[in-house]
Amino acid sequence: xxxxxxSGGGLVQxxxxxxxxxxxxxxxxxxxxxxxxxxxxxxxxxxxxxxxWSGTTTYYADSVKGRFTxxxxxxxxxxxxxxxxxxxxxxxxxxxxxxxxxxxxxWMTDDGYPYWGQGTQVTVSS
Numbered sequence: 001x002x003x004x005x006x007s008g009g010g011l012v013q014x015x016x017x018x019x020x021x022x023x024x025x026x027x028x029x030x031x032x033x034x035x036x037x038x039x040x041x042x043x044x045x046x047x048x049x050x051x052x053w054s055g056t057t058t059y060y061a062d063s064v065k066g067r068f069t070x071x072x073x074x075x076x077x078x079x080x081x082x083x084x085x086x087x088x089x090x091x092x093x094x095x096x097x098x099x100x101x102x103x104x105x106x107w108m109t110d111d112g113y114p115y116w117g118q119g120t121q122v123t124v125s126s
Contacts, residue, residue, distance in 0.1 A: 001014075001026050001027060001032060001115070002024055002025070002026045002027055002028060002030065002095070002098045002115040003024070003025045003115075004022055004023070004024055004096050004098060004115055004116065004117035005023045005025075005067050005117060005118045006020060006021065006022045006094070006095070006117040006119065007020070007022075007023075007097045007119065007120065008020040008021050008022050008120060008123045009094060009120030009121045010032045010094045010121075010122070011015065011021070011091070011124075011125065012086055012121045012122075012123070012124055012125070013049055013088055013124070014086060014087055014088055014124055014125065014126050015085060015086065016086050016124070017082070017086065018082065018083045018086065018122060019062075019080055019081065019082050019083070020036070020081040020083070020094055020096070020122075021078055021079070021080055022034065022036075022078065022079045022080075022081075023078045024077045024078070024079070024098055025077065026102060026121060027078050030100050031050065031099065031100065032053055032099050032100060032102050033050050033051060033052050033053055033098075033099040033101070033104075033107045034049065034050065034053065034072065034079040034096065034097070034098055034099070035048070035049065035050035035051075035056055035096070035097045035098075035099060035108075035112075035113060036048040036049055036050070036070065036079075036081045036095070036096060036097075037094070037095045037097060037110055038090075038092035038093065038094045038095065038114075039092055039093050039095070039097040039117075039119075040089075040091060040092040043092075045095070045096065045110055047061050047102060047108045047109065047110070048060070048063065048064055048068065048081070048094070048105040048117065049061065049063055049064065049070040049081060050099075050108060051071065051072055051075065051079060052068045052104075053072075055071070055072045055074065058070055058105070059104075059107060059109055061106050061123055063068075063089075064090075064110075065082075067083065067084050067085045067086075068081060068083050068084070069081070069082040070125045071083075079096065081093030081094070083122070086122075086124045087124060087125075088122075088124045088125065088126045090124050091122060091123050091124050092122060093119040093120065093121055093122075094119065094120050094121075094122050095116055095117055095119045096116070097110070097112070097113035097115060097116045097117070098113060098115040098116075099112045099113045099114075100114055100115075101105045102123075106120075113114075124125060
């Protein structure tokens with residue numbers, strides 16, 4: 001099993017920044033990639049960003065490209081999501097997830113992630 005603990009959500013004004021963190025523990029040697037997803041009220045959960053466990057490959061949803069950056073700190077098994085130029089439409093619960101799939105296409109769908117964090121609320125006011 002892999003355990004994921006997120007932190008860093010909150011309330012910010014439009015144009016502001018937040019950094020989310022996700023610490024992984026347990027059987028981390030089974031992880032191929034880490035991802036961030038979000039779910040806004042009344043909407044389906046959607047892919048935001050993913051990073052290979054080595055940190056060398058990243059993927060982003062078109063809606064966040066150029067504004068969000070995913071990164072990881074190897075020594076602490078921690079993944080970050082730096083969110084800049086936030087917009088009200090970024091308001092959602094953000095989830096960290098860990099993928100055991102070696103196929104990269106799986107990293108952009110929630111089906112590819114068996115392990116999930118508890119979620120952290122991000123609210124962007126206009």
